[in-house]
Each structure stands twice: as C-alpha cells, then as structure tokens.
Amino acid sequence: MAHLDLEEQEQLDQLKQFWKQYGGLISWGLIMLLAVYAGWNGWQYWQRKQAVQATALYEEVERIAASGDATRLDRALADMKDKFAGTAQAQQAALLTAAVHASAGRNDAARAALSWVAEASGDEGYKAVARLRLAGLLLDAKSYDEALKQLSGSFPAEFAALAADRRGDVYLTQGKKTEAAAEYQKAWAGLEAGSSYRNVVDVKLASLGLAPAASGEKK
Numbered sequence: 001m002a003h004l005d006l007e008e009q010e011q012l013d014q015l016k017q018f019w020k021q022y023g024g025l026i027s028w029g030l031i032m033l034l035a036v037y038a039g040w041n042g043w044q045y046w047q048r049k050q051a052v053q054a055t056a057l058y059e060e061v062e063r064i065a066a067s068g069d070a071t072r073l074d075r076a077l078a079d080m081k082d083k084f085a086g087t088a089q090a091q092q093a094a095l096l097t098a099a100v101h102a103s104a105g106r107n108d109a110a111r112a113a114l115s116w117v118a119e120a121s122g123d124e125g126y127k128a129v130a131r132l133r134l135a136g137l138l139l140d141a142k143s144y145d146e147a148l149k150q151l152s153g154s155f156p157a158e159f160a161a162l163a164a165d166r167r168g169d170v171y172l173t174q175g176k177k178t179e180a181a182a183e184y185q186k187a188w189a190g191l192e193a194g195s196s197y198r199n200v201v202d203v204k205l206a207s208l209g210l211a212p213a214a215s216g217e218k219k
Contacts, residue, residue, distance in 0.1 A: 054080070054089040061093040065100045070109070073097055077113065091117050091126040095133075102137065111137050118150065128159040135166050144170055161190030165201055172204075181208050188212045 057080050064073045077097045084090045098113035114137070117130035131150045138147035147170050155163045168183035184205050189212075191198040205212055 054084040054087040057084065058089040058093050061096060065096055068100070068104070070101065070104070070106060073100060074109065081116065085120065086122065088123065088126070091121050091123060091130075095126065095129060098130075098133065102133075107137055107141065124156050125159075128155050128163075131155075132159065132162055132166055135170070139166075139170055139173060142173075144174055161187045162197075164190065165197075165204075168204065172208075177208055181205065181210055184208075185210075185213050 057076070061073065061076045061080065064076050074097070077093055080090050080093050094113045094117045098110040098117075101107070101110035101113065111134060114130045114134040117126055118134055121127045121130065135147040135150040138144075138150065148167065151163050151167045151170070164183045165187035168180045168187060171177075171180035171183060184201055188198060188201045188205065191201065202212060
C-alpha cells in the first residue's frame with residue numbers, strides 16, 4: 001500500500017509539473033476554441049437574421065413592383081442595397097426593379113439597376129443575367145460599344161451561348177455581317193438541340209444566307 005501511495009504521489013507531482021509548464025497554454029487554447037465556436041454561432045445567427053430580413057424586404061419590393069409606383073420602388077431598392085447589398089435577395093430585387101422600369105420605358109432607371117448588379121454582385125449567375133439585359137438596353141439605345149463592353153470577357157458556361165447571340169445582334173445592327181455570323185454560329189453550337197432559342201438562331205443565320213455549322217454542336 002505504501003508503495004502504491006508513493007507511486008500515486010509521483011504521478012501527482014508529474015501532473016503538477018506538467019500543468020505548471022503547459023497549463024497556461026492549454027487554458028488559452030481552450031479559451032480561443034470557445035471564442036471561435038461562439039463567434040461561428042454568432043455569425044450563423046447573424047446570417048440567418050439577415051436572410052429573414054432581406055426576404056421580408058424583397059417581398060415588399062415585389063408588392064411595390066406590382067403596384068407600378070416607380071418612386072417607392074426605387075426607394076425600396078435603395079433601402080435594400082443599403083442594408084442587404086450582399087444578399088441574393090438584393091440582386092433579385094434589382095433585376096425585378098430593372099424589369100419594371102424597362103417595361104414602362106424608363107430605360108435610364110433600368111440600366112442603373114442592372115449596372116449595380118453587374119458591378120456589385122458576388123454571384124456570377126446574377127451578374128451574367130444583368131450584363132445580358134443591360135447589353136440589350138444599350139443595343140436599343142444604339143450604344144453599341146457599351147453593349148459590346150458588357151458582353152466582353154468570360155461568362156459562366158450556361159450563359160456563354162446567350163452572350164454570343166447578343167453579340168451577334170449588336171454586330172448585325174452595326175452592319176457587320178461577318179462578325180455577326182461568327183457569333184451566331186457560336187451561339188447555335190452552344191445551345192441545346194431542339195431548343196426554341198436555337199430555332200431563333202437558325203432564323204438569324206438563315207437571314208444571312210447561312211446554315212449552322214455542326215462542329216461543336218451541343219447535344
């Protein structure tokens with residue numbers, strides 16, 4: 001028994017020595033771990049709260065858009081951009097606002113809303129949609145260079161054919177038939193076989209006296 005007591009005392013002394021040497025580091029490590037955990041939970045809560053509030057404000061934007069009140073719509077969008085600029089709901093609200101303005105012939109306001117999404121969105125899909133729609137409005141305004149600027153650079157794969165088709169429209173309006181034909185061929189090759197959009201591109205190529213080039217066709 002005395003031997004056992006002595007062994008236990010040695011173990012206790014070793015534990016005391018270990019804690020004296022490393023106890024501070026262990027304590028700080030645990031504190032940091034708890035702080036990170038608390039911070040993560042706080043961040044998750046803040047994200048959920050932001051999403052709920054942004055959704056509520058987006059629903060308000062939808063109600064105002066249905067009423068056609070342009071002043072209130074712009075004010076609601078500005079509020080959303082100020083409070084929830086980084087959310088998907090803000091991007092959706094700007095695209096909706098642009099659509100309402102464009103349908104009412106308020107193209108300057110529509111372009112402003114689309115430009116914000118094209119420049120500020122962190123979502124490549126929303127950004128691509130905004131650039132395509134903005135290019136269409138710029139084409140209607142005969143701002144060809146600006147339209148092509150929106151259509152330059154890379155697009156997500158699912159939008160590449162649409163961008164090529166829109167570039168073809170710009171070139172064709174400028175009378176640049178060779179360039180337009182090349183872009184329409186790209187668009188045709190990138191669209192699904194049998195899709196209604198591909199049929200539209202077929203018509204555009206036919207108007208130029210061309211048939212689609214099958215190379216690179218998307219099945």
